[in-house]
Amino acid sequence: MAVVKCAIELRIADVVIDNHGSPMTLSELTTTLGCEPSRLHRIMRFLVHYRIFKEEPVTVDSIGFALTSLSRRLIRHGERSMAALILLESSPVMLAPWHSLSAHVNSWNSPFEAANGKDVWSYAAVNPGHSKLINDAMACDAKVVVSAVIEGCPQVFDGIKSLVDVGGGNGTALSMLVKVFPWIHGINFDLPHVVAVAPKVDSTDTSEVTCSSVSQMQTLFPYEAIPHDEGKVIIVQSVIEDNKDDKLEFVRLMLDMVMMTHTGKGKERTLKQWEYVVSEAGFTRFNIKRINAIQSVIEAYV
Numbered sequence: 001m002a003v004v005k006c007a008i009e010l011r012i013a014d015v016v017i018d019n020h021g022s023p024m025t026l027s028e029l030t031t032t033l034g035c036e037p038s039r040l041h042r043i044m045r046f047l048v049h050y051r052i053f054k055e056e057p058v059t060v061d062s063i064g065f066a067l068t069s070l071s072r073r074l075i076r077h078g079e080r081s082m083a084a085l086i087l088l089e090s091s092p093v094m095l096a097p098w099h100s101l102s103a104h105v106n107s108w109n110s111p112f113e114a115a116n117g118k119d120v121w122s123y124a125a126v127n128p129g130h131s132k133l134i135n136d137a138m139a140c141d142a143k144v145v146v147s148a149v150i151e152g153c154p155q156v157f158d159g160i161k162s163l164v165d166v167g168g169g170n171g172t173a174l175s176m177l178v179k180v181f182p183w184i185h186g187i188n189f190d191l192p193h194v195v196a197v198a199p200k201v202d203s204t205d206t207s208e209v210t211c212s213s214v215s216q217m218q219t220l221f222p223y224e225a226i227p228h229d230e231g232k233v234i235i236v237q238s239v240i241e242d243n244k245d246d247k248l249e250f251v252r253l254m255l256d257m258v259m260m261t262h263t264g265k266g267k268e269r270t271l272k273q274w275e276y277v278v279s280e281a282g283f284t285r286f287n288i289k290r291i292n293a294i295q296s297v298i299e300a301y302v
Contacts, residue, residue: 003046005090007074008083010035012044012053013067014075023056023064047071080144088137089258093123093130097261110264120262125193135194139172145236145293146176152291156299157181159230164189164212170198174209187212228302235298238268239288248294255294274298 007013016032017024026044030037044065047053053071058064073082088094097111104111113119124131149156157163157177164187165174174186186209188198195211226233238252252268259266269277271288278286283300290296 001086001090003043004052004074004086006043007047007052007071008076008087011076012074013071014077017053017065017067017071018075023058023066025058025062025064029065080147081140082144084133084136084140088133091130091133093127094262101261108264110262111260112262113264119264121191125191128193128197131193132197135169135197138169142169142173142176145295146173148291148293148295149236149297150176150180152293153289153297154180156234156289156297157184160184162187163234166190169194171209171211178209186210226302231302233283233300235300236295237298238294239274239296239298240268240270242270251294 010016010033012029012033016029020028024032026037026041029035029044030040033040044053048055048065051068051070052074053065054068055063056066072078073080074086075081076083093116094112096115100111100114104114110119112123116123118126120134124134160181161183162185163174163177165171166189168174168188168190171186171188174188178184178186188195188209188211190198190211198211238255240252240256241249243249256268259268267273274286274288278298278300281300283302286298286300288296288298
């Protein structure tokens with residue numbers, strides 16, 4: 001993780017190789033980045049071994065470094081970049097709780113709070129730099145997930161006139177949705193310190209996104225506010241299936257460890273656990289739609 005973070009911070013994928021348009025030799029990389037040659041060589045050797053970058057011939061006598069599908073995810077402003085998420089999870093603030101995970105297995109105390117003195121949201125509220133890391137990370141995740149939702153089950157948004165994105169961050173998810181479904185009025189709903197710095201979403205003549213906030217996330221809408229005839233809650237989250245044949249299942253299990261480390265009671269849930277949560281929240285029925293992503297789409301109806 002730390003070496004990948006180094007590659008992102010050096011901007012090897014975007015500023016250098018992507019803009020260059022062809023494989024770059026070590027000498028070219030060294031000159032462009034201003035790095036010490038032997039250390040950069042060792043870093044690139046490591047990244048090539050793990051197939052994050054690849055080697056390709058430049059001339060008969062020289063080899064250059066080129067992008068792979070993995071390193072394209074490290075381009076800062078790429079369409080499906082994961083760079084911001086990696087920078088968040090490899091930051092000192094987010095890494096520190098992992099070192100105290102064992103001490104908190106038998107309690108509901110958050111390892112994050114033990115390491116940083118506050119829960120993750122309170123910490124972000126008074127640390128703008130870390131808050132931006134979170135918002136940027138969630139935005140890059142949204143670009144991947146929302147694209148999968150739009151491609152996999154666009155019918156989820158049929159007949160929806162108003163859509164509230166709870167914990168919508170900087171509005172990336174809503175901005176993508178209203179462009180594809182312009183009849184939807186989007187409301188980006190988050191904590192005040194998040195909404196205060198969220199960029200204005202460009203709306204069209206037929207689409208609109210507004211922002212709203214609350215002082216505490218516990219005071220979110222009661223389900224009674226959802227119209228009984230056509231309203232629903234759309235949840236985009238992982239569903240753990242304990243399926244060893246699913247190549248993405250290990251990612252869901254890893255996300256569950258992330259939730260345990262960074263929150264007090266957060267978790268990735270199984271189907272039975274989702275059934276319980278939805279029922280206890282007052283919903284009478286729900287369905288799950290699989291998409292080409294780690295997450296699934298859950299529709300819950302009053």
